[in-house]
Amino acid sequence: MSKLDTDCLMDALLSLLAGLISHASPDPPGNETAIATYLHKELEAFGFNVIRDEFLPGRVNIIARLPGKGFSPGLVFSAHMDTMPIGDTRWQHPPFFPQIVGDKIYGRGSADMKSGIAAMIIAASCLKNEGLKLSGDLILAFSAGKSTDCIGAKRMVEIGALKDAGWLLISEPSSLRLINAETGALWLNVITRGSSGHSSALGGNNAIQKLITFCKKLSRLKLSSKPHPTLRFPSIAVNGLAAGNAPNMRPDYARATLDIRTLPSMKTDLIIEKLRAISDSSFSFEVIDEKLPIETEA
Missing domain, CATH: 3.30.70.360 (Alpha-Beta Plaits)
Structure with missing residues (x-):
């Protein structure tokens, strides 16, 4: 991959991440409508077929799938759309107006875990654009309500959205360490x-x-x-x-x-x-x- 390609991917990732941060989704109180609508639109722009599952008022899951060769069970890229509340203390950087300072981006959810969502979407879009197929489907599964009761993940299991999956990769912040x-x-x-x-x-x-x-x-x-x-x-x-x-x-x-x-x-x-x-x-x-x-x- 050329340096220009890498720069373009980073620009796309930062733009996507900034949009995710600007759509507030603290839980409690719990409402993913705005961020789910934004994600739905962005995923369709990347060429994915998207399922938007609003299973309760304001509680929404987003699921997209990149078909594989059908040789293996699917791989799930999993992340939650909700964040922790912002609290009562004054923030040094506005929580919902992302700011880049040096090599860091600031905003509620920038680490936990909207950066993970952005990275997974860009990785999946690279596979799609290059026409590369995994041995099984790649499933993007972005859930509601993880910070309190995992209500979105439970809903995905309930409706069988992940029934053909064999592996699950969760992009929680881990300093890029693989944790089992x-x-x-x-x-x-x-x-x-x-x-x-x-x-x-x-x-x-x-x-x-x-x-x-x-x-x-x-x-x-x-x-x-x-x-x-x-x-x-x-x-x-x-x-x-x-x-x-x-x-x-x-x-x-x-x-x-x-x-x-x-x-x-x-x-x-x-x-x-x-x-x-x-x-x-x-x-x-x-x-x-x-x-x-x-x-x-x-």
Whole structure:
């Protein structure tokens, strides 16, 4: 490939990526309509036949296929269109107006994972334009709602969109390393109860204080003593807190939301047992969502 060809491909990739970043798709709240419409148009411009599957209001998957020779199962190029929210902190660079500074492009989703979408589309379009056919179909599968409940990926499985696939390549940011394992995500609400009362009365059973004590113990808790060769150790993050009804009232309820990243060998019931061991009988544990860890042969 000549330098001119490489430059043209990079220009096309950056243009596509900039367009993806400029179409906001944070989840929550979760709405891929704008970015899916943009992707649909761009893929058709590259010459692909596109399926636009709006399976719920505002929740859209995009699927395109480059036919292969039919000798092998298909290869899926998989990525999610949604991003994390932008938060409340002021951004140094506008989140939805992409800016190139030096050798980096800034914007929400530039790494996770709109750059992956752009790279996969450009790679597939190169194969198409050169008339090169893989032994099986190449399937571009861009899903909704990965950041919360993987609703788009579940929909693809439900309708059989990937039933003839044998391999799956996901363009999550990995510093260009090929990774054959991924941690699971166990989301829990940790709830504790106390007793309400006027805050001027000393003592009492303050649910917030109990939750603080639990979180201190949580920071020292080891879920696994043996590191995974690729994923290393599991992690626990406290990413949500809720408690209290009035400044002058002792809280009888407190809740922390945990994001626990699990290893392939770990079991949910055993994790909760370890959490119970650092709490008391006033605590309860509610599973919000669970995405199992994955590991394939290297």
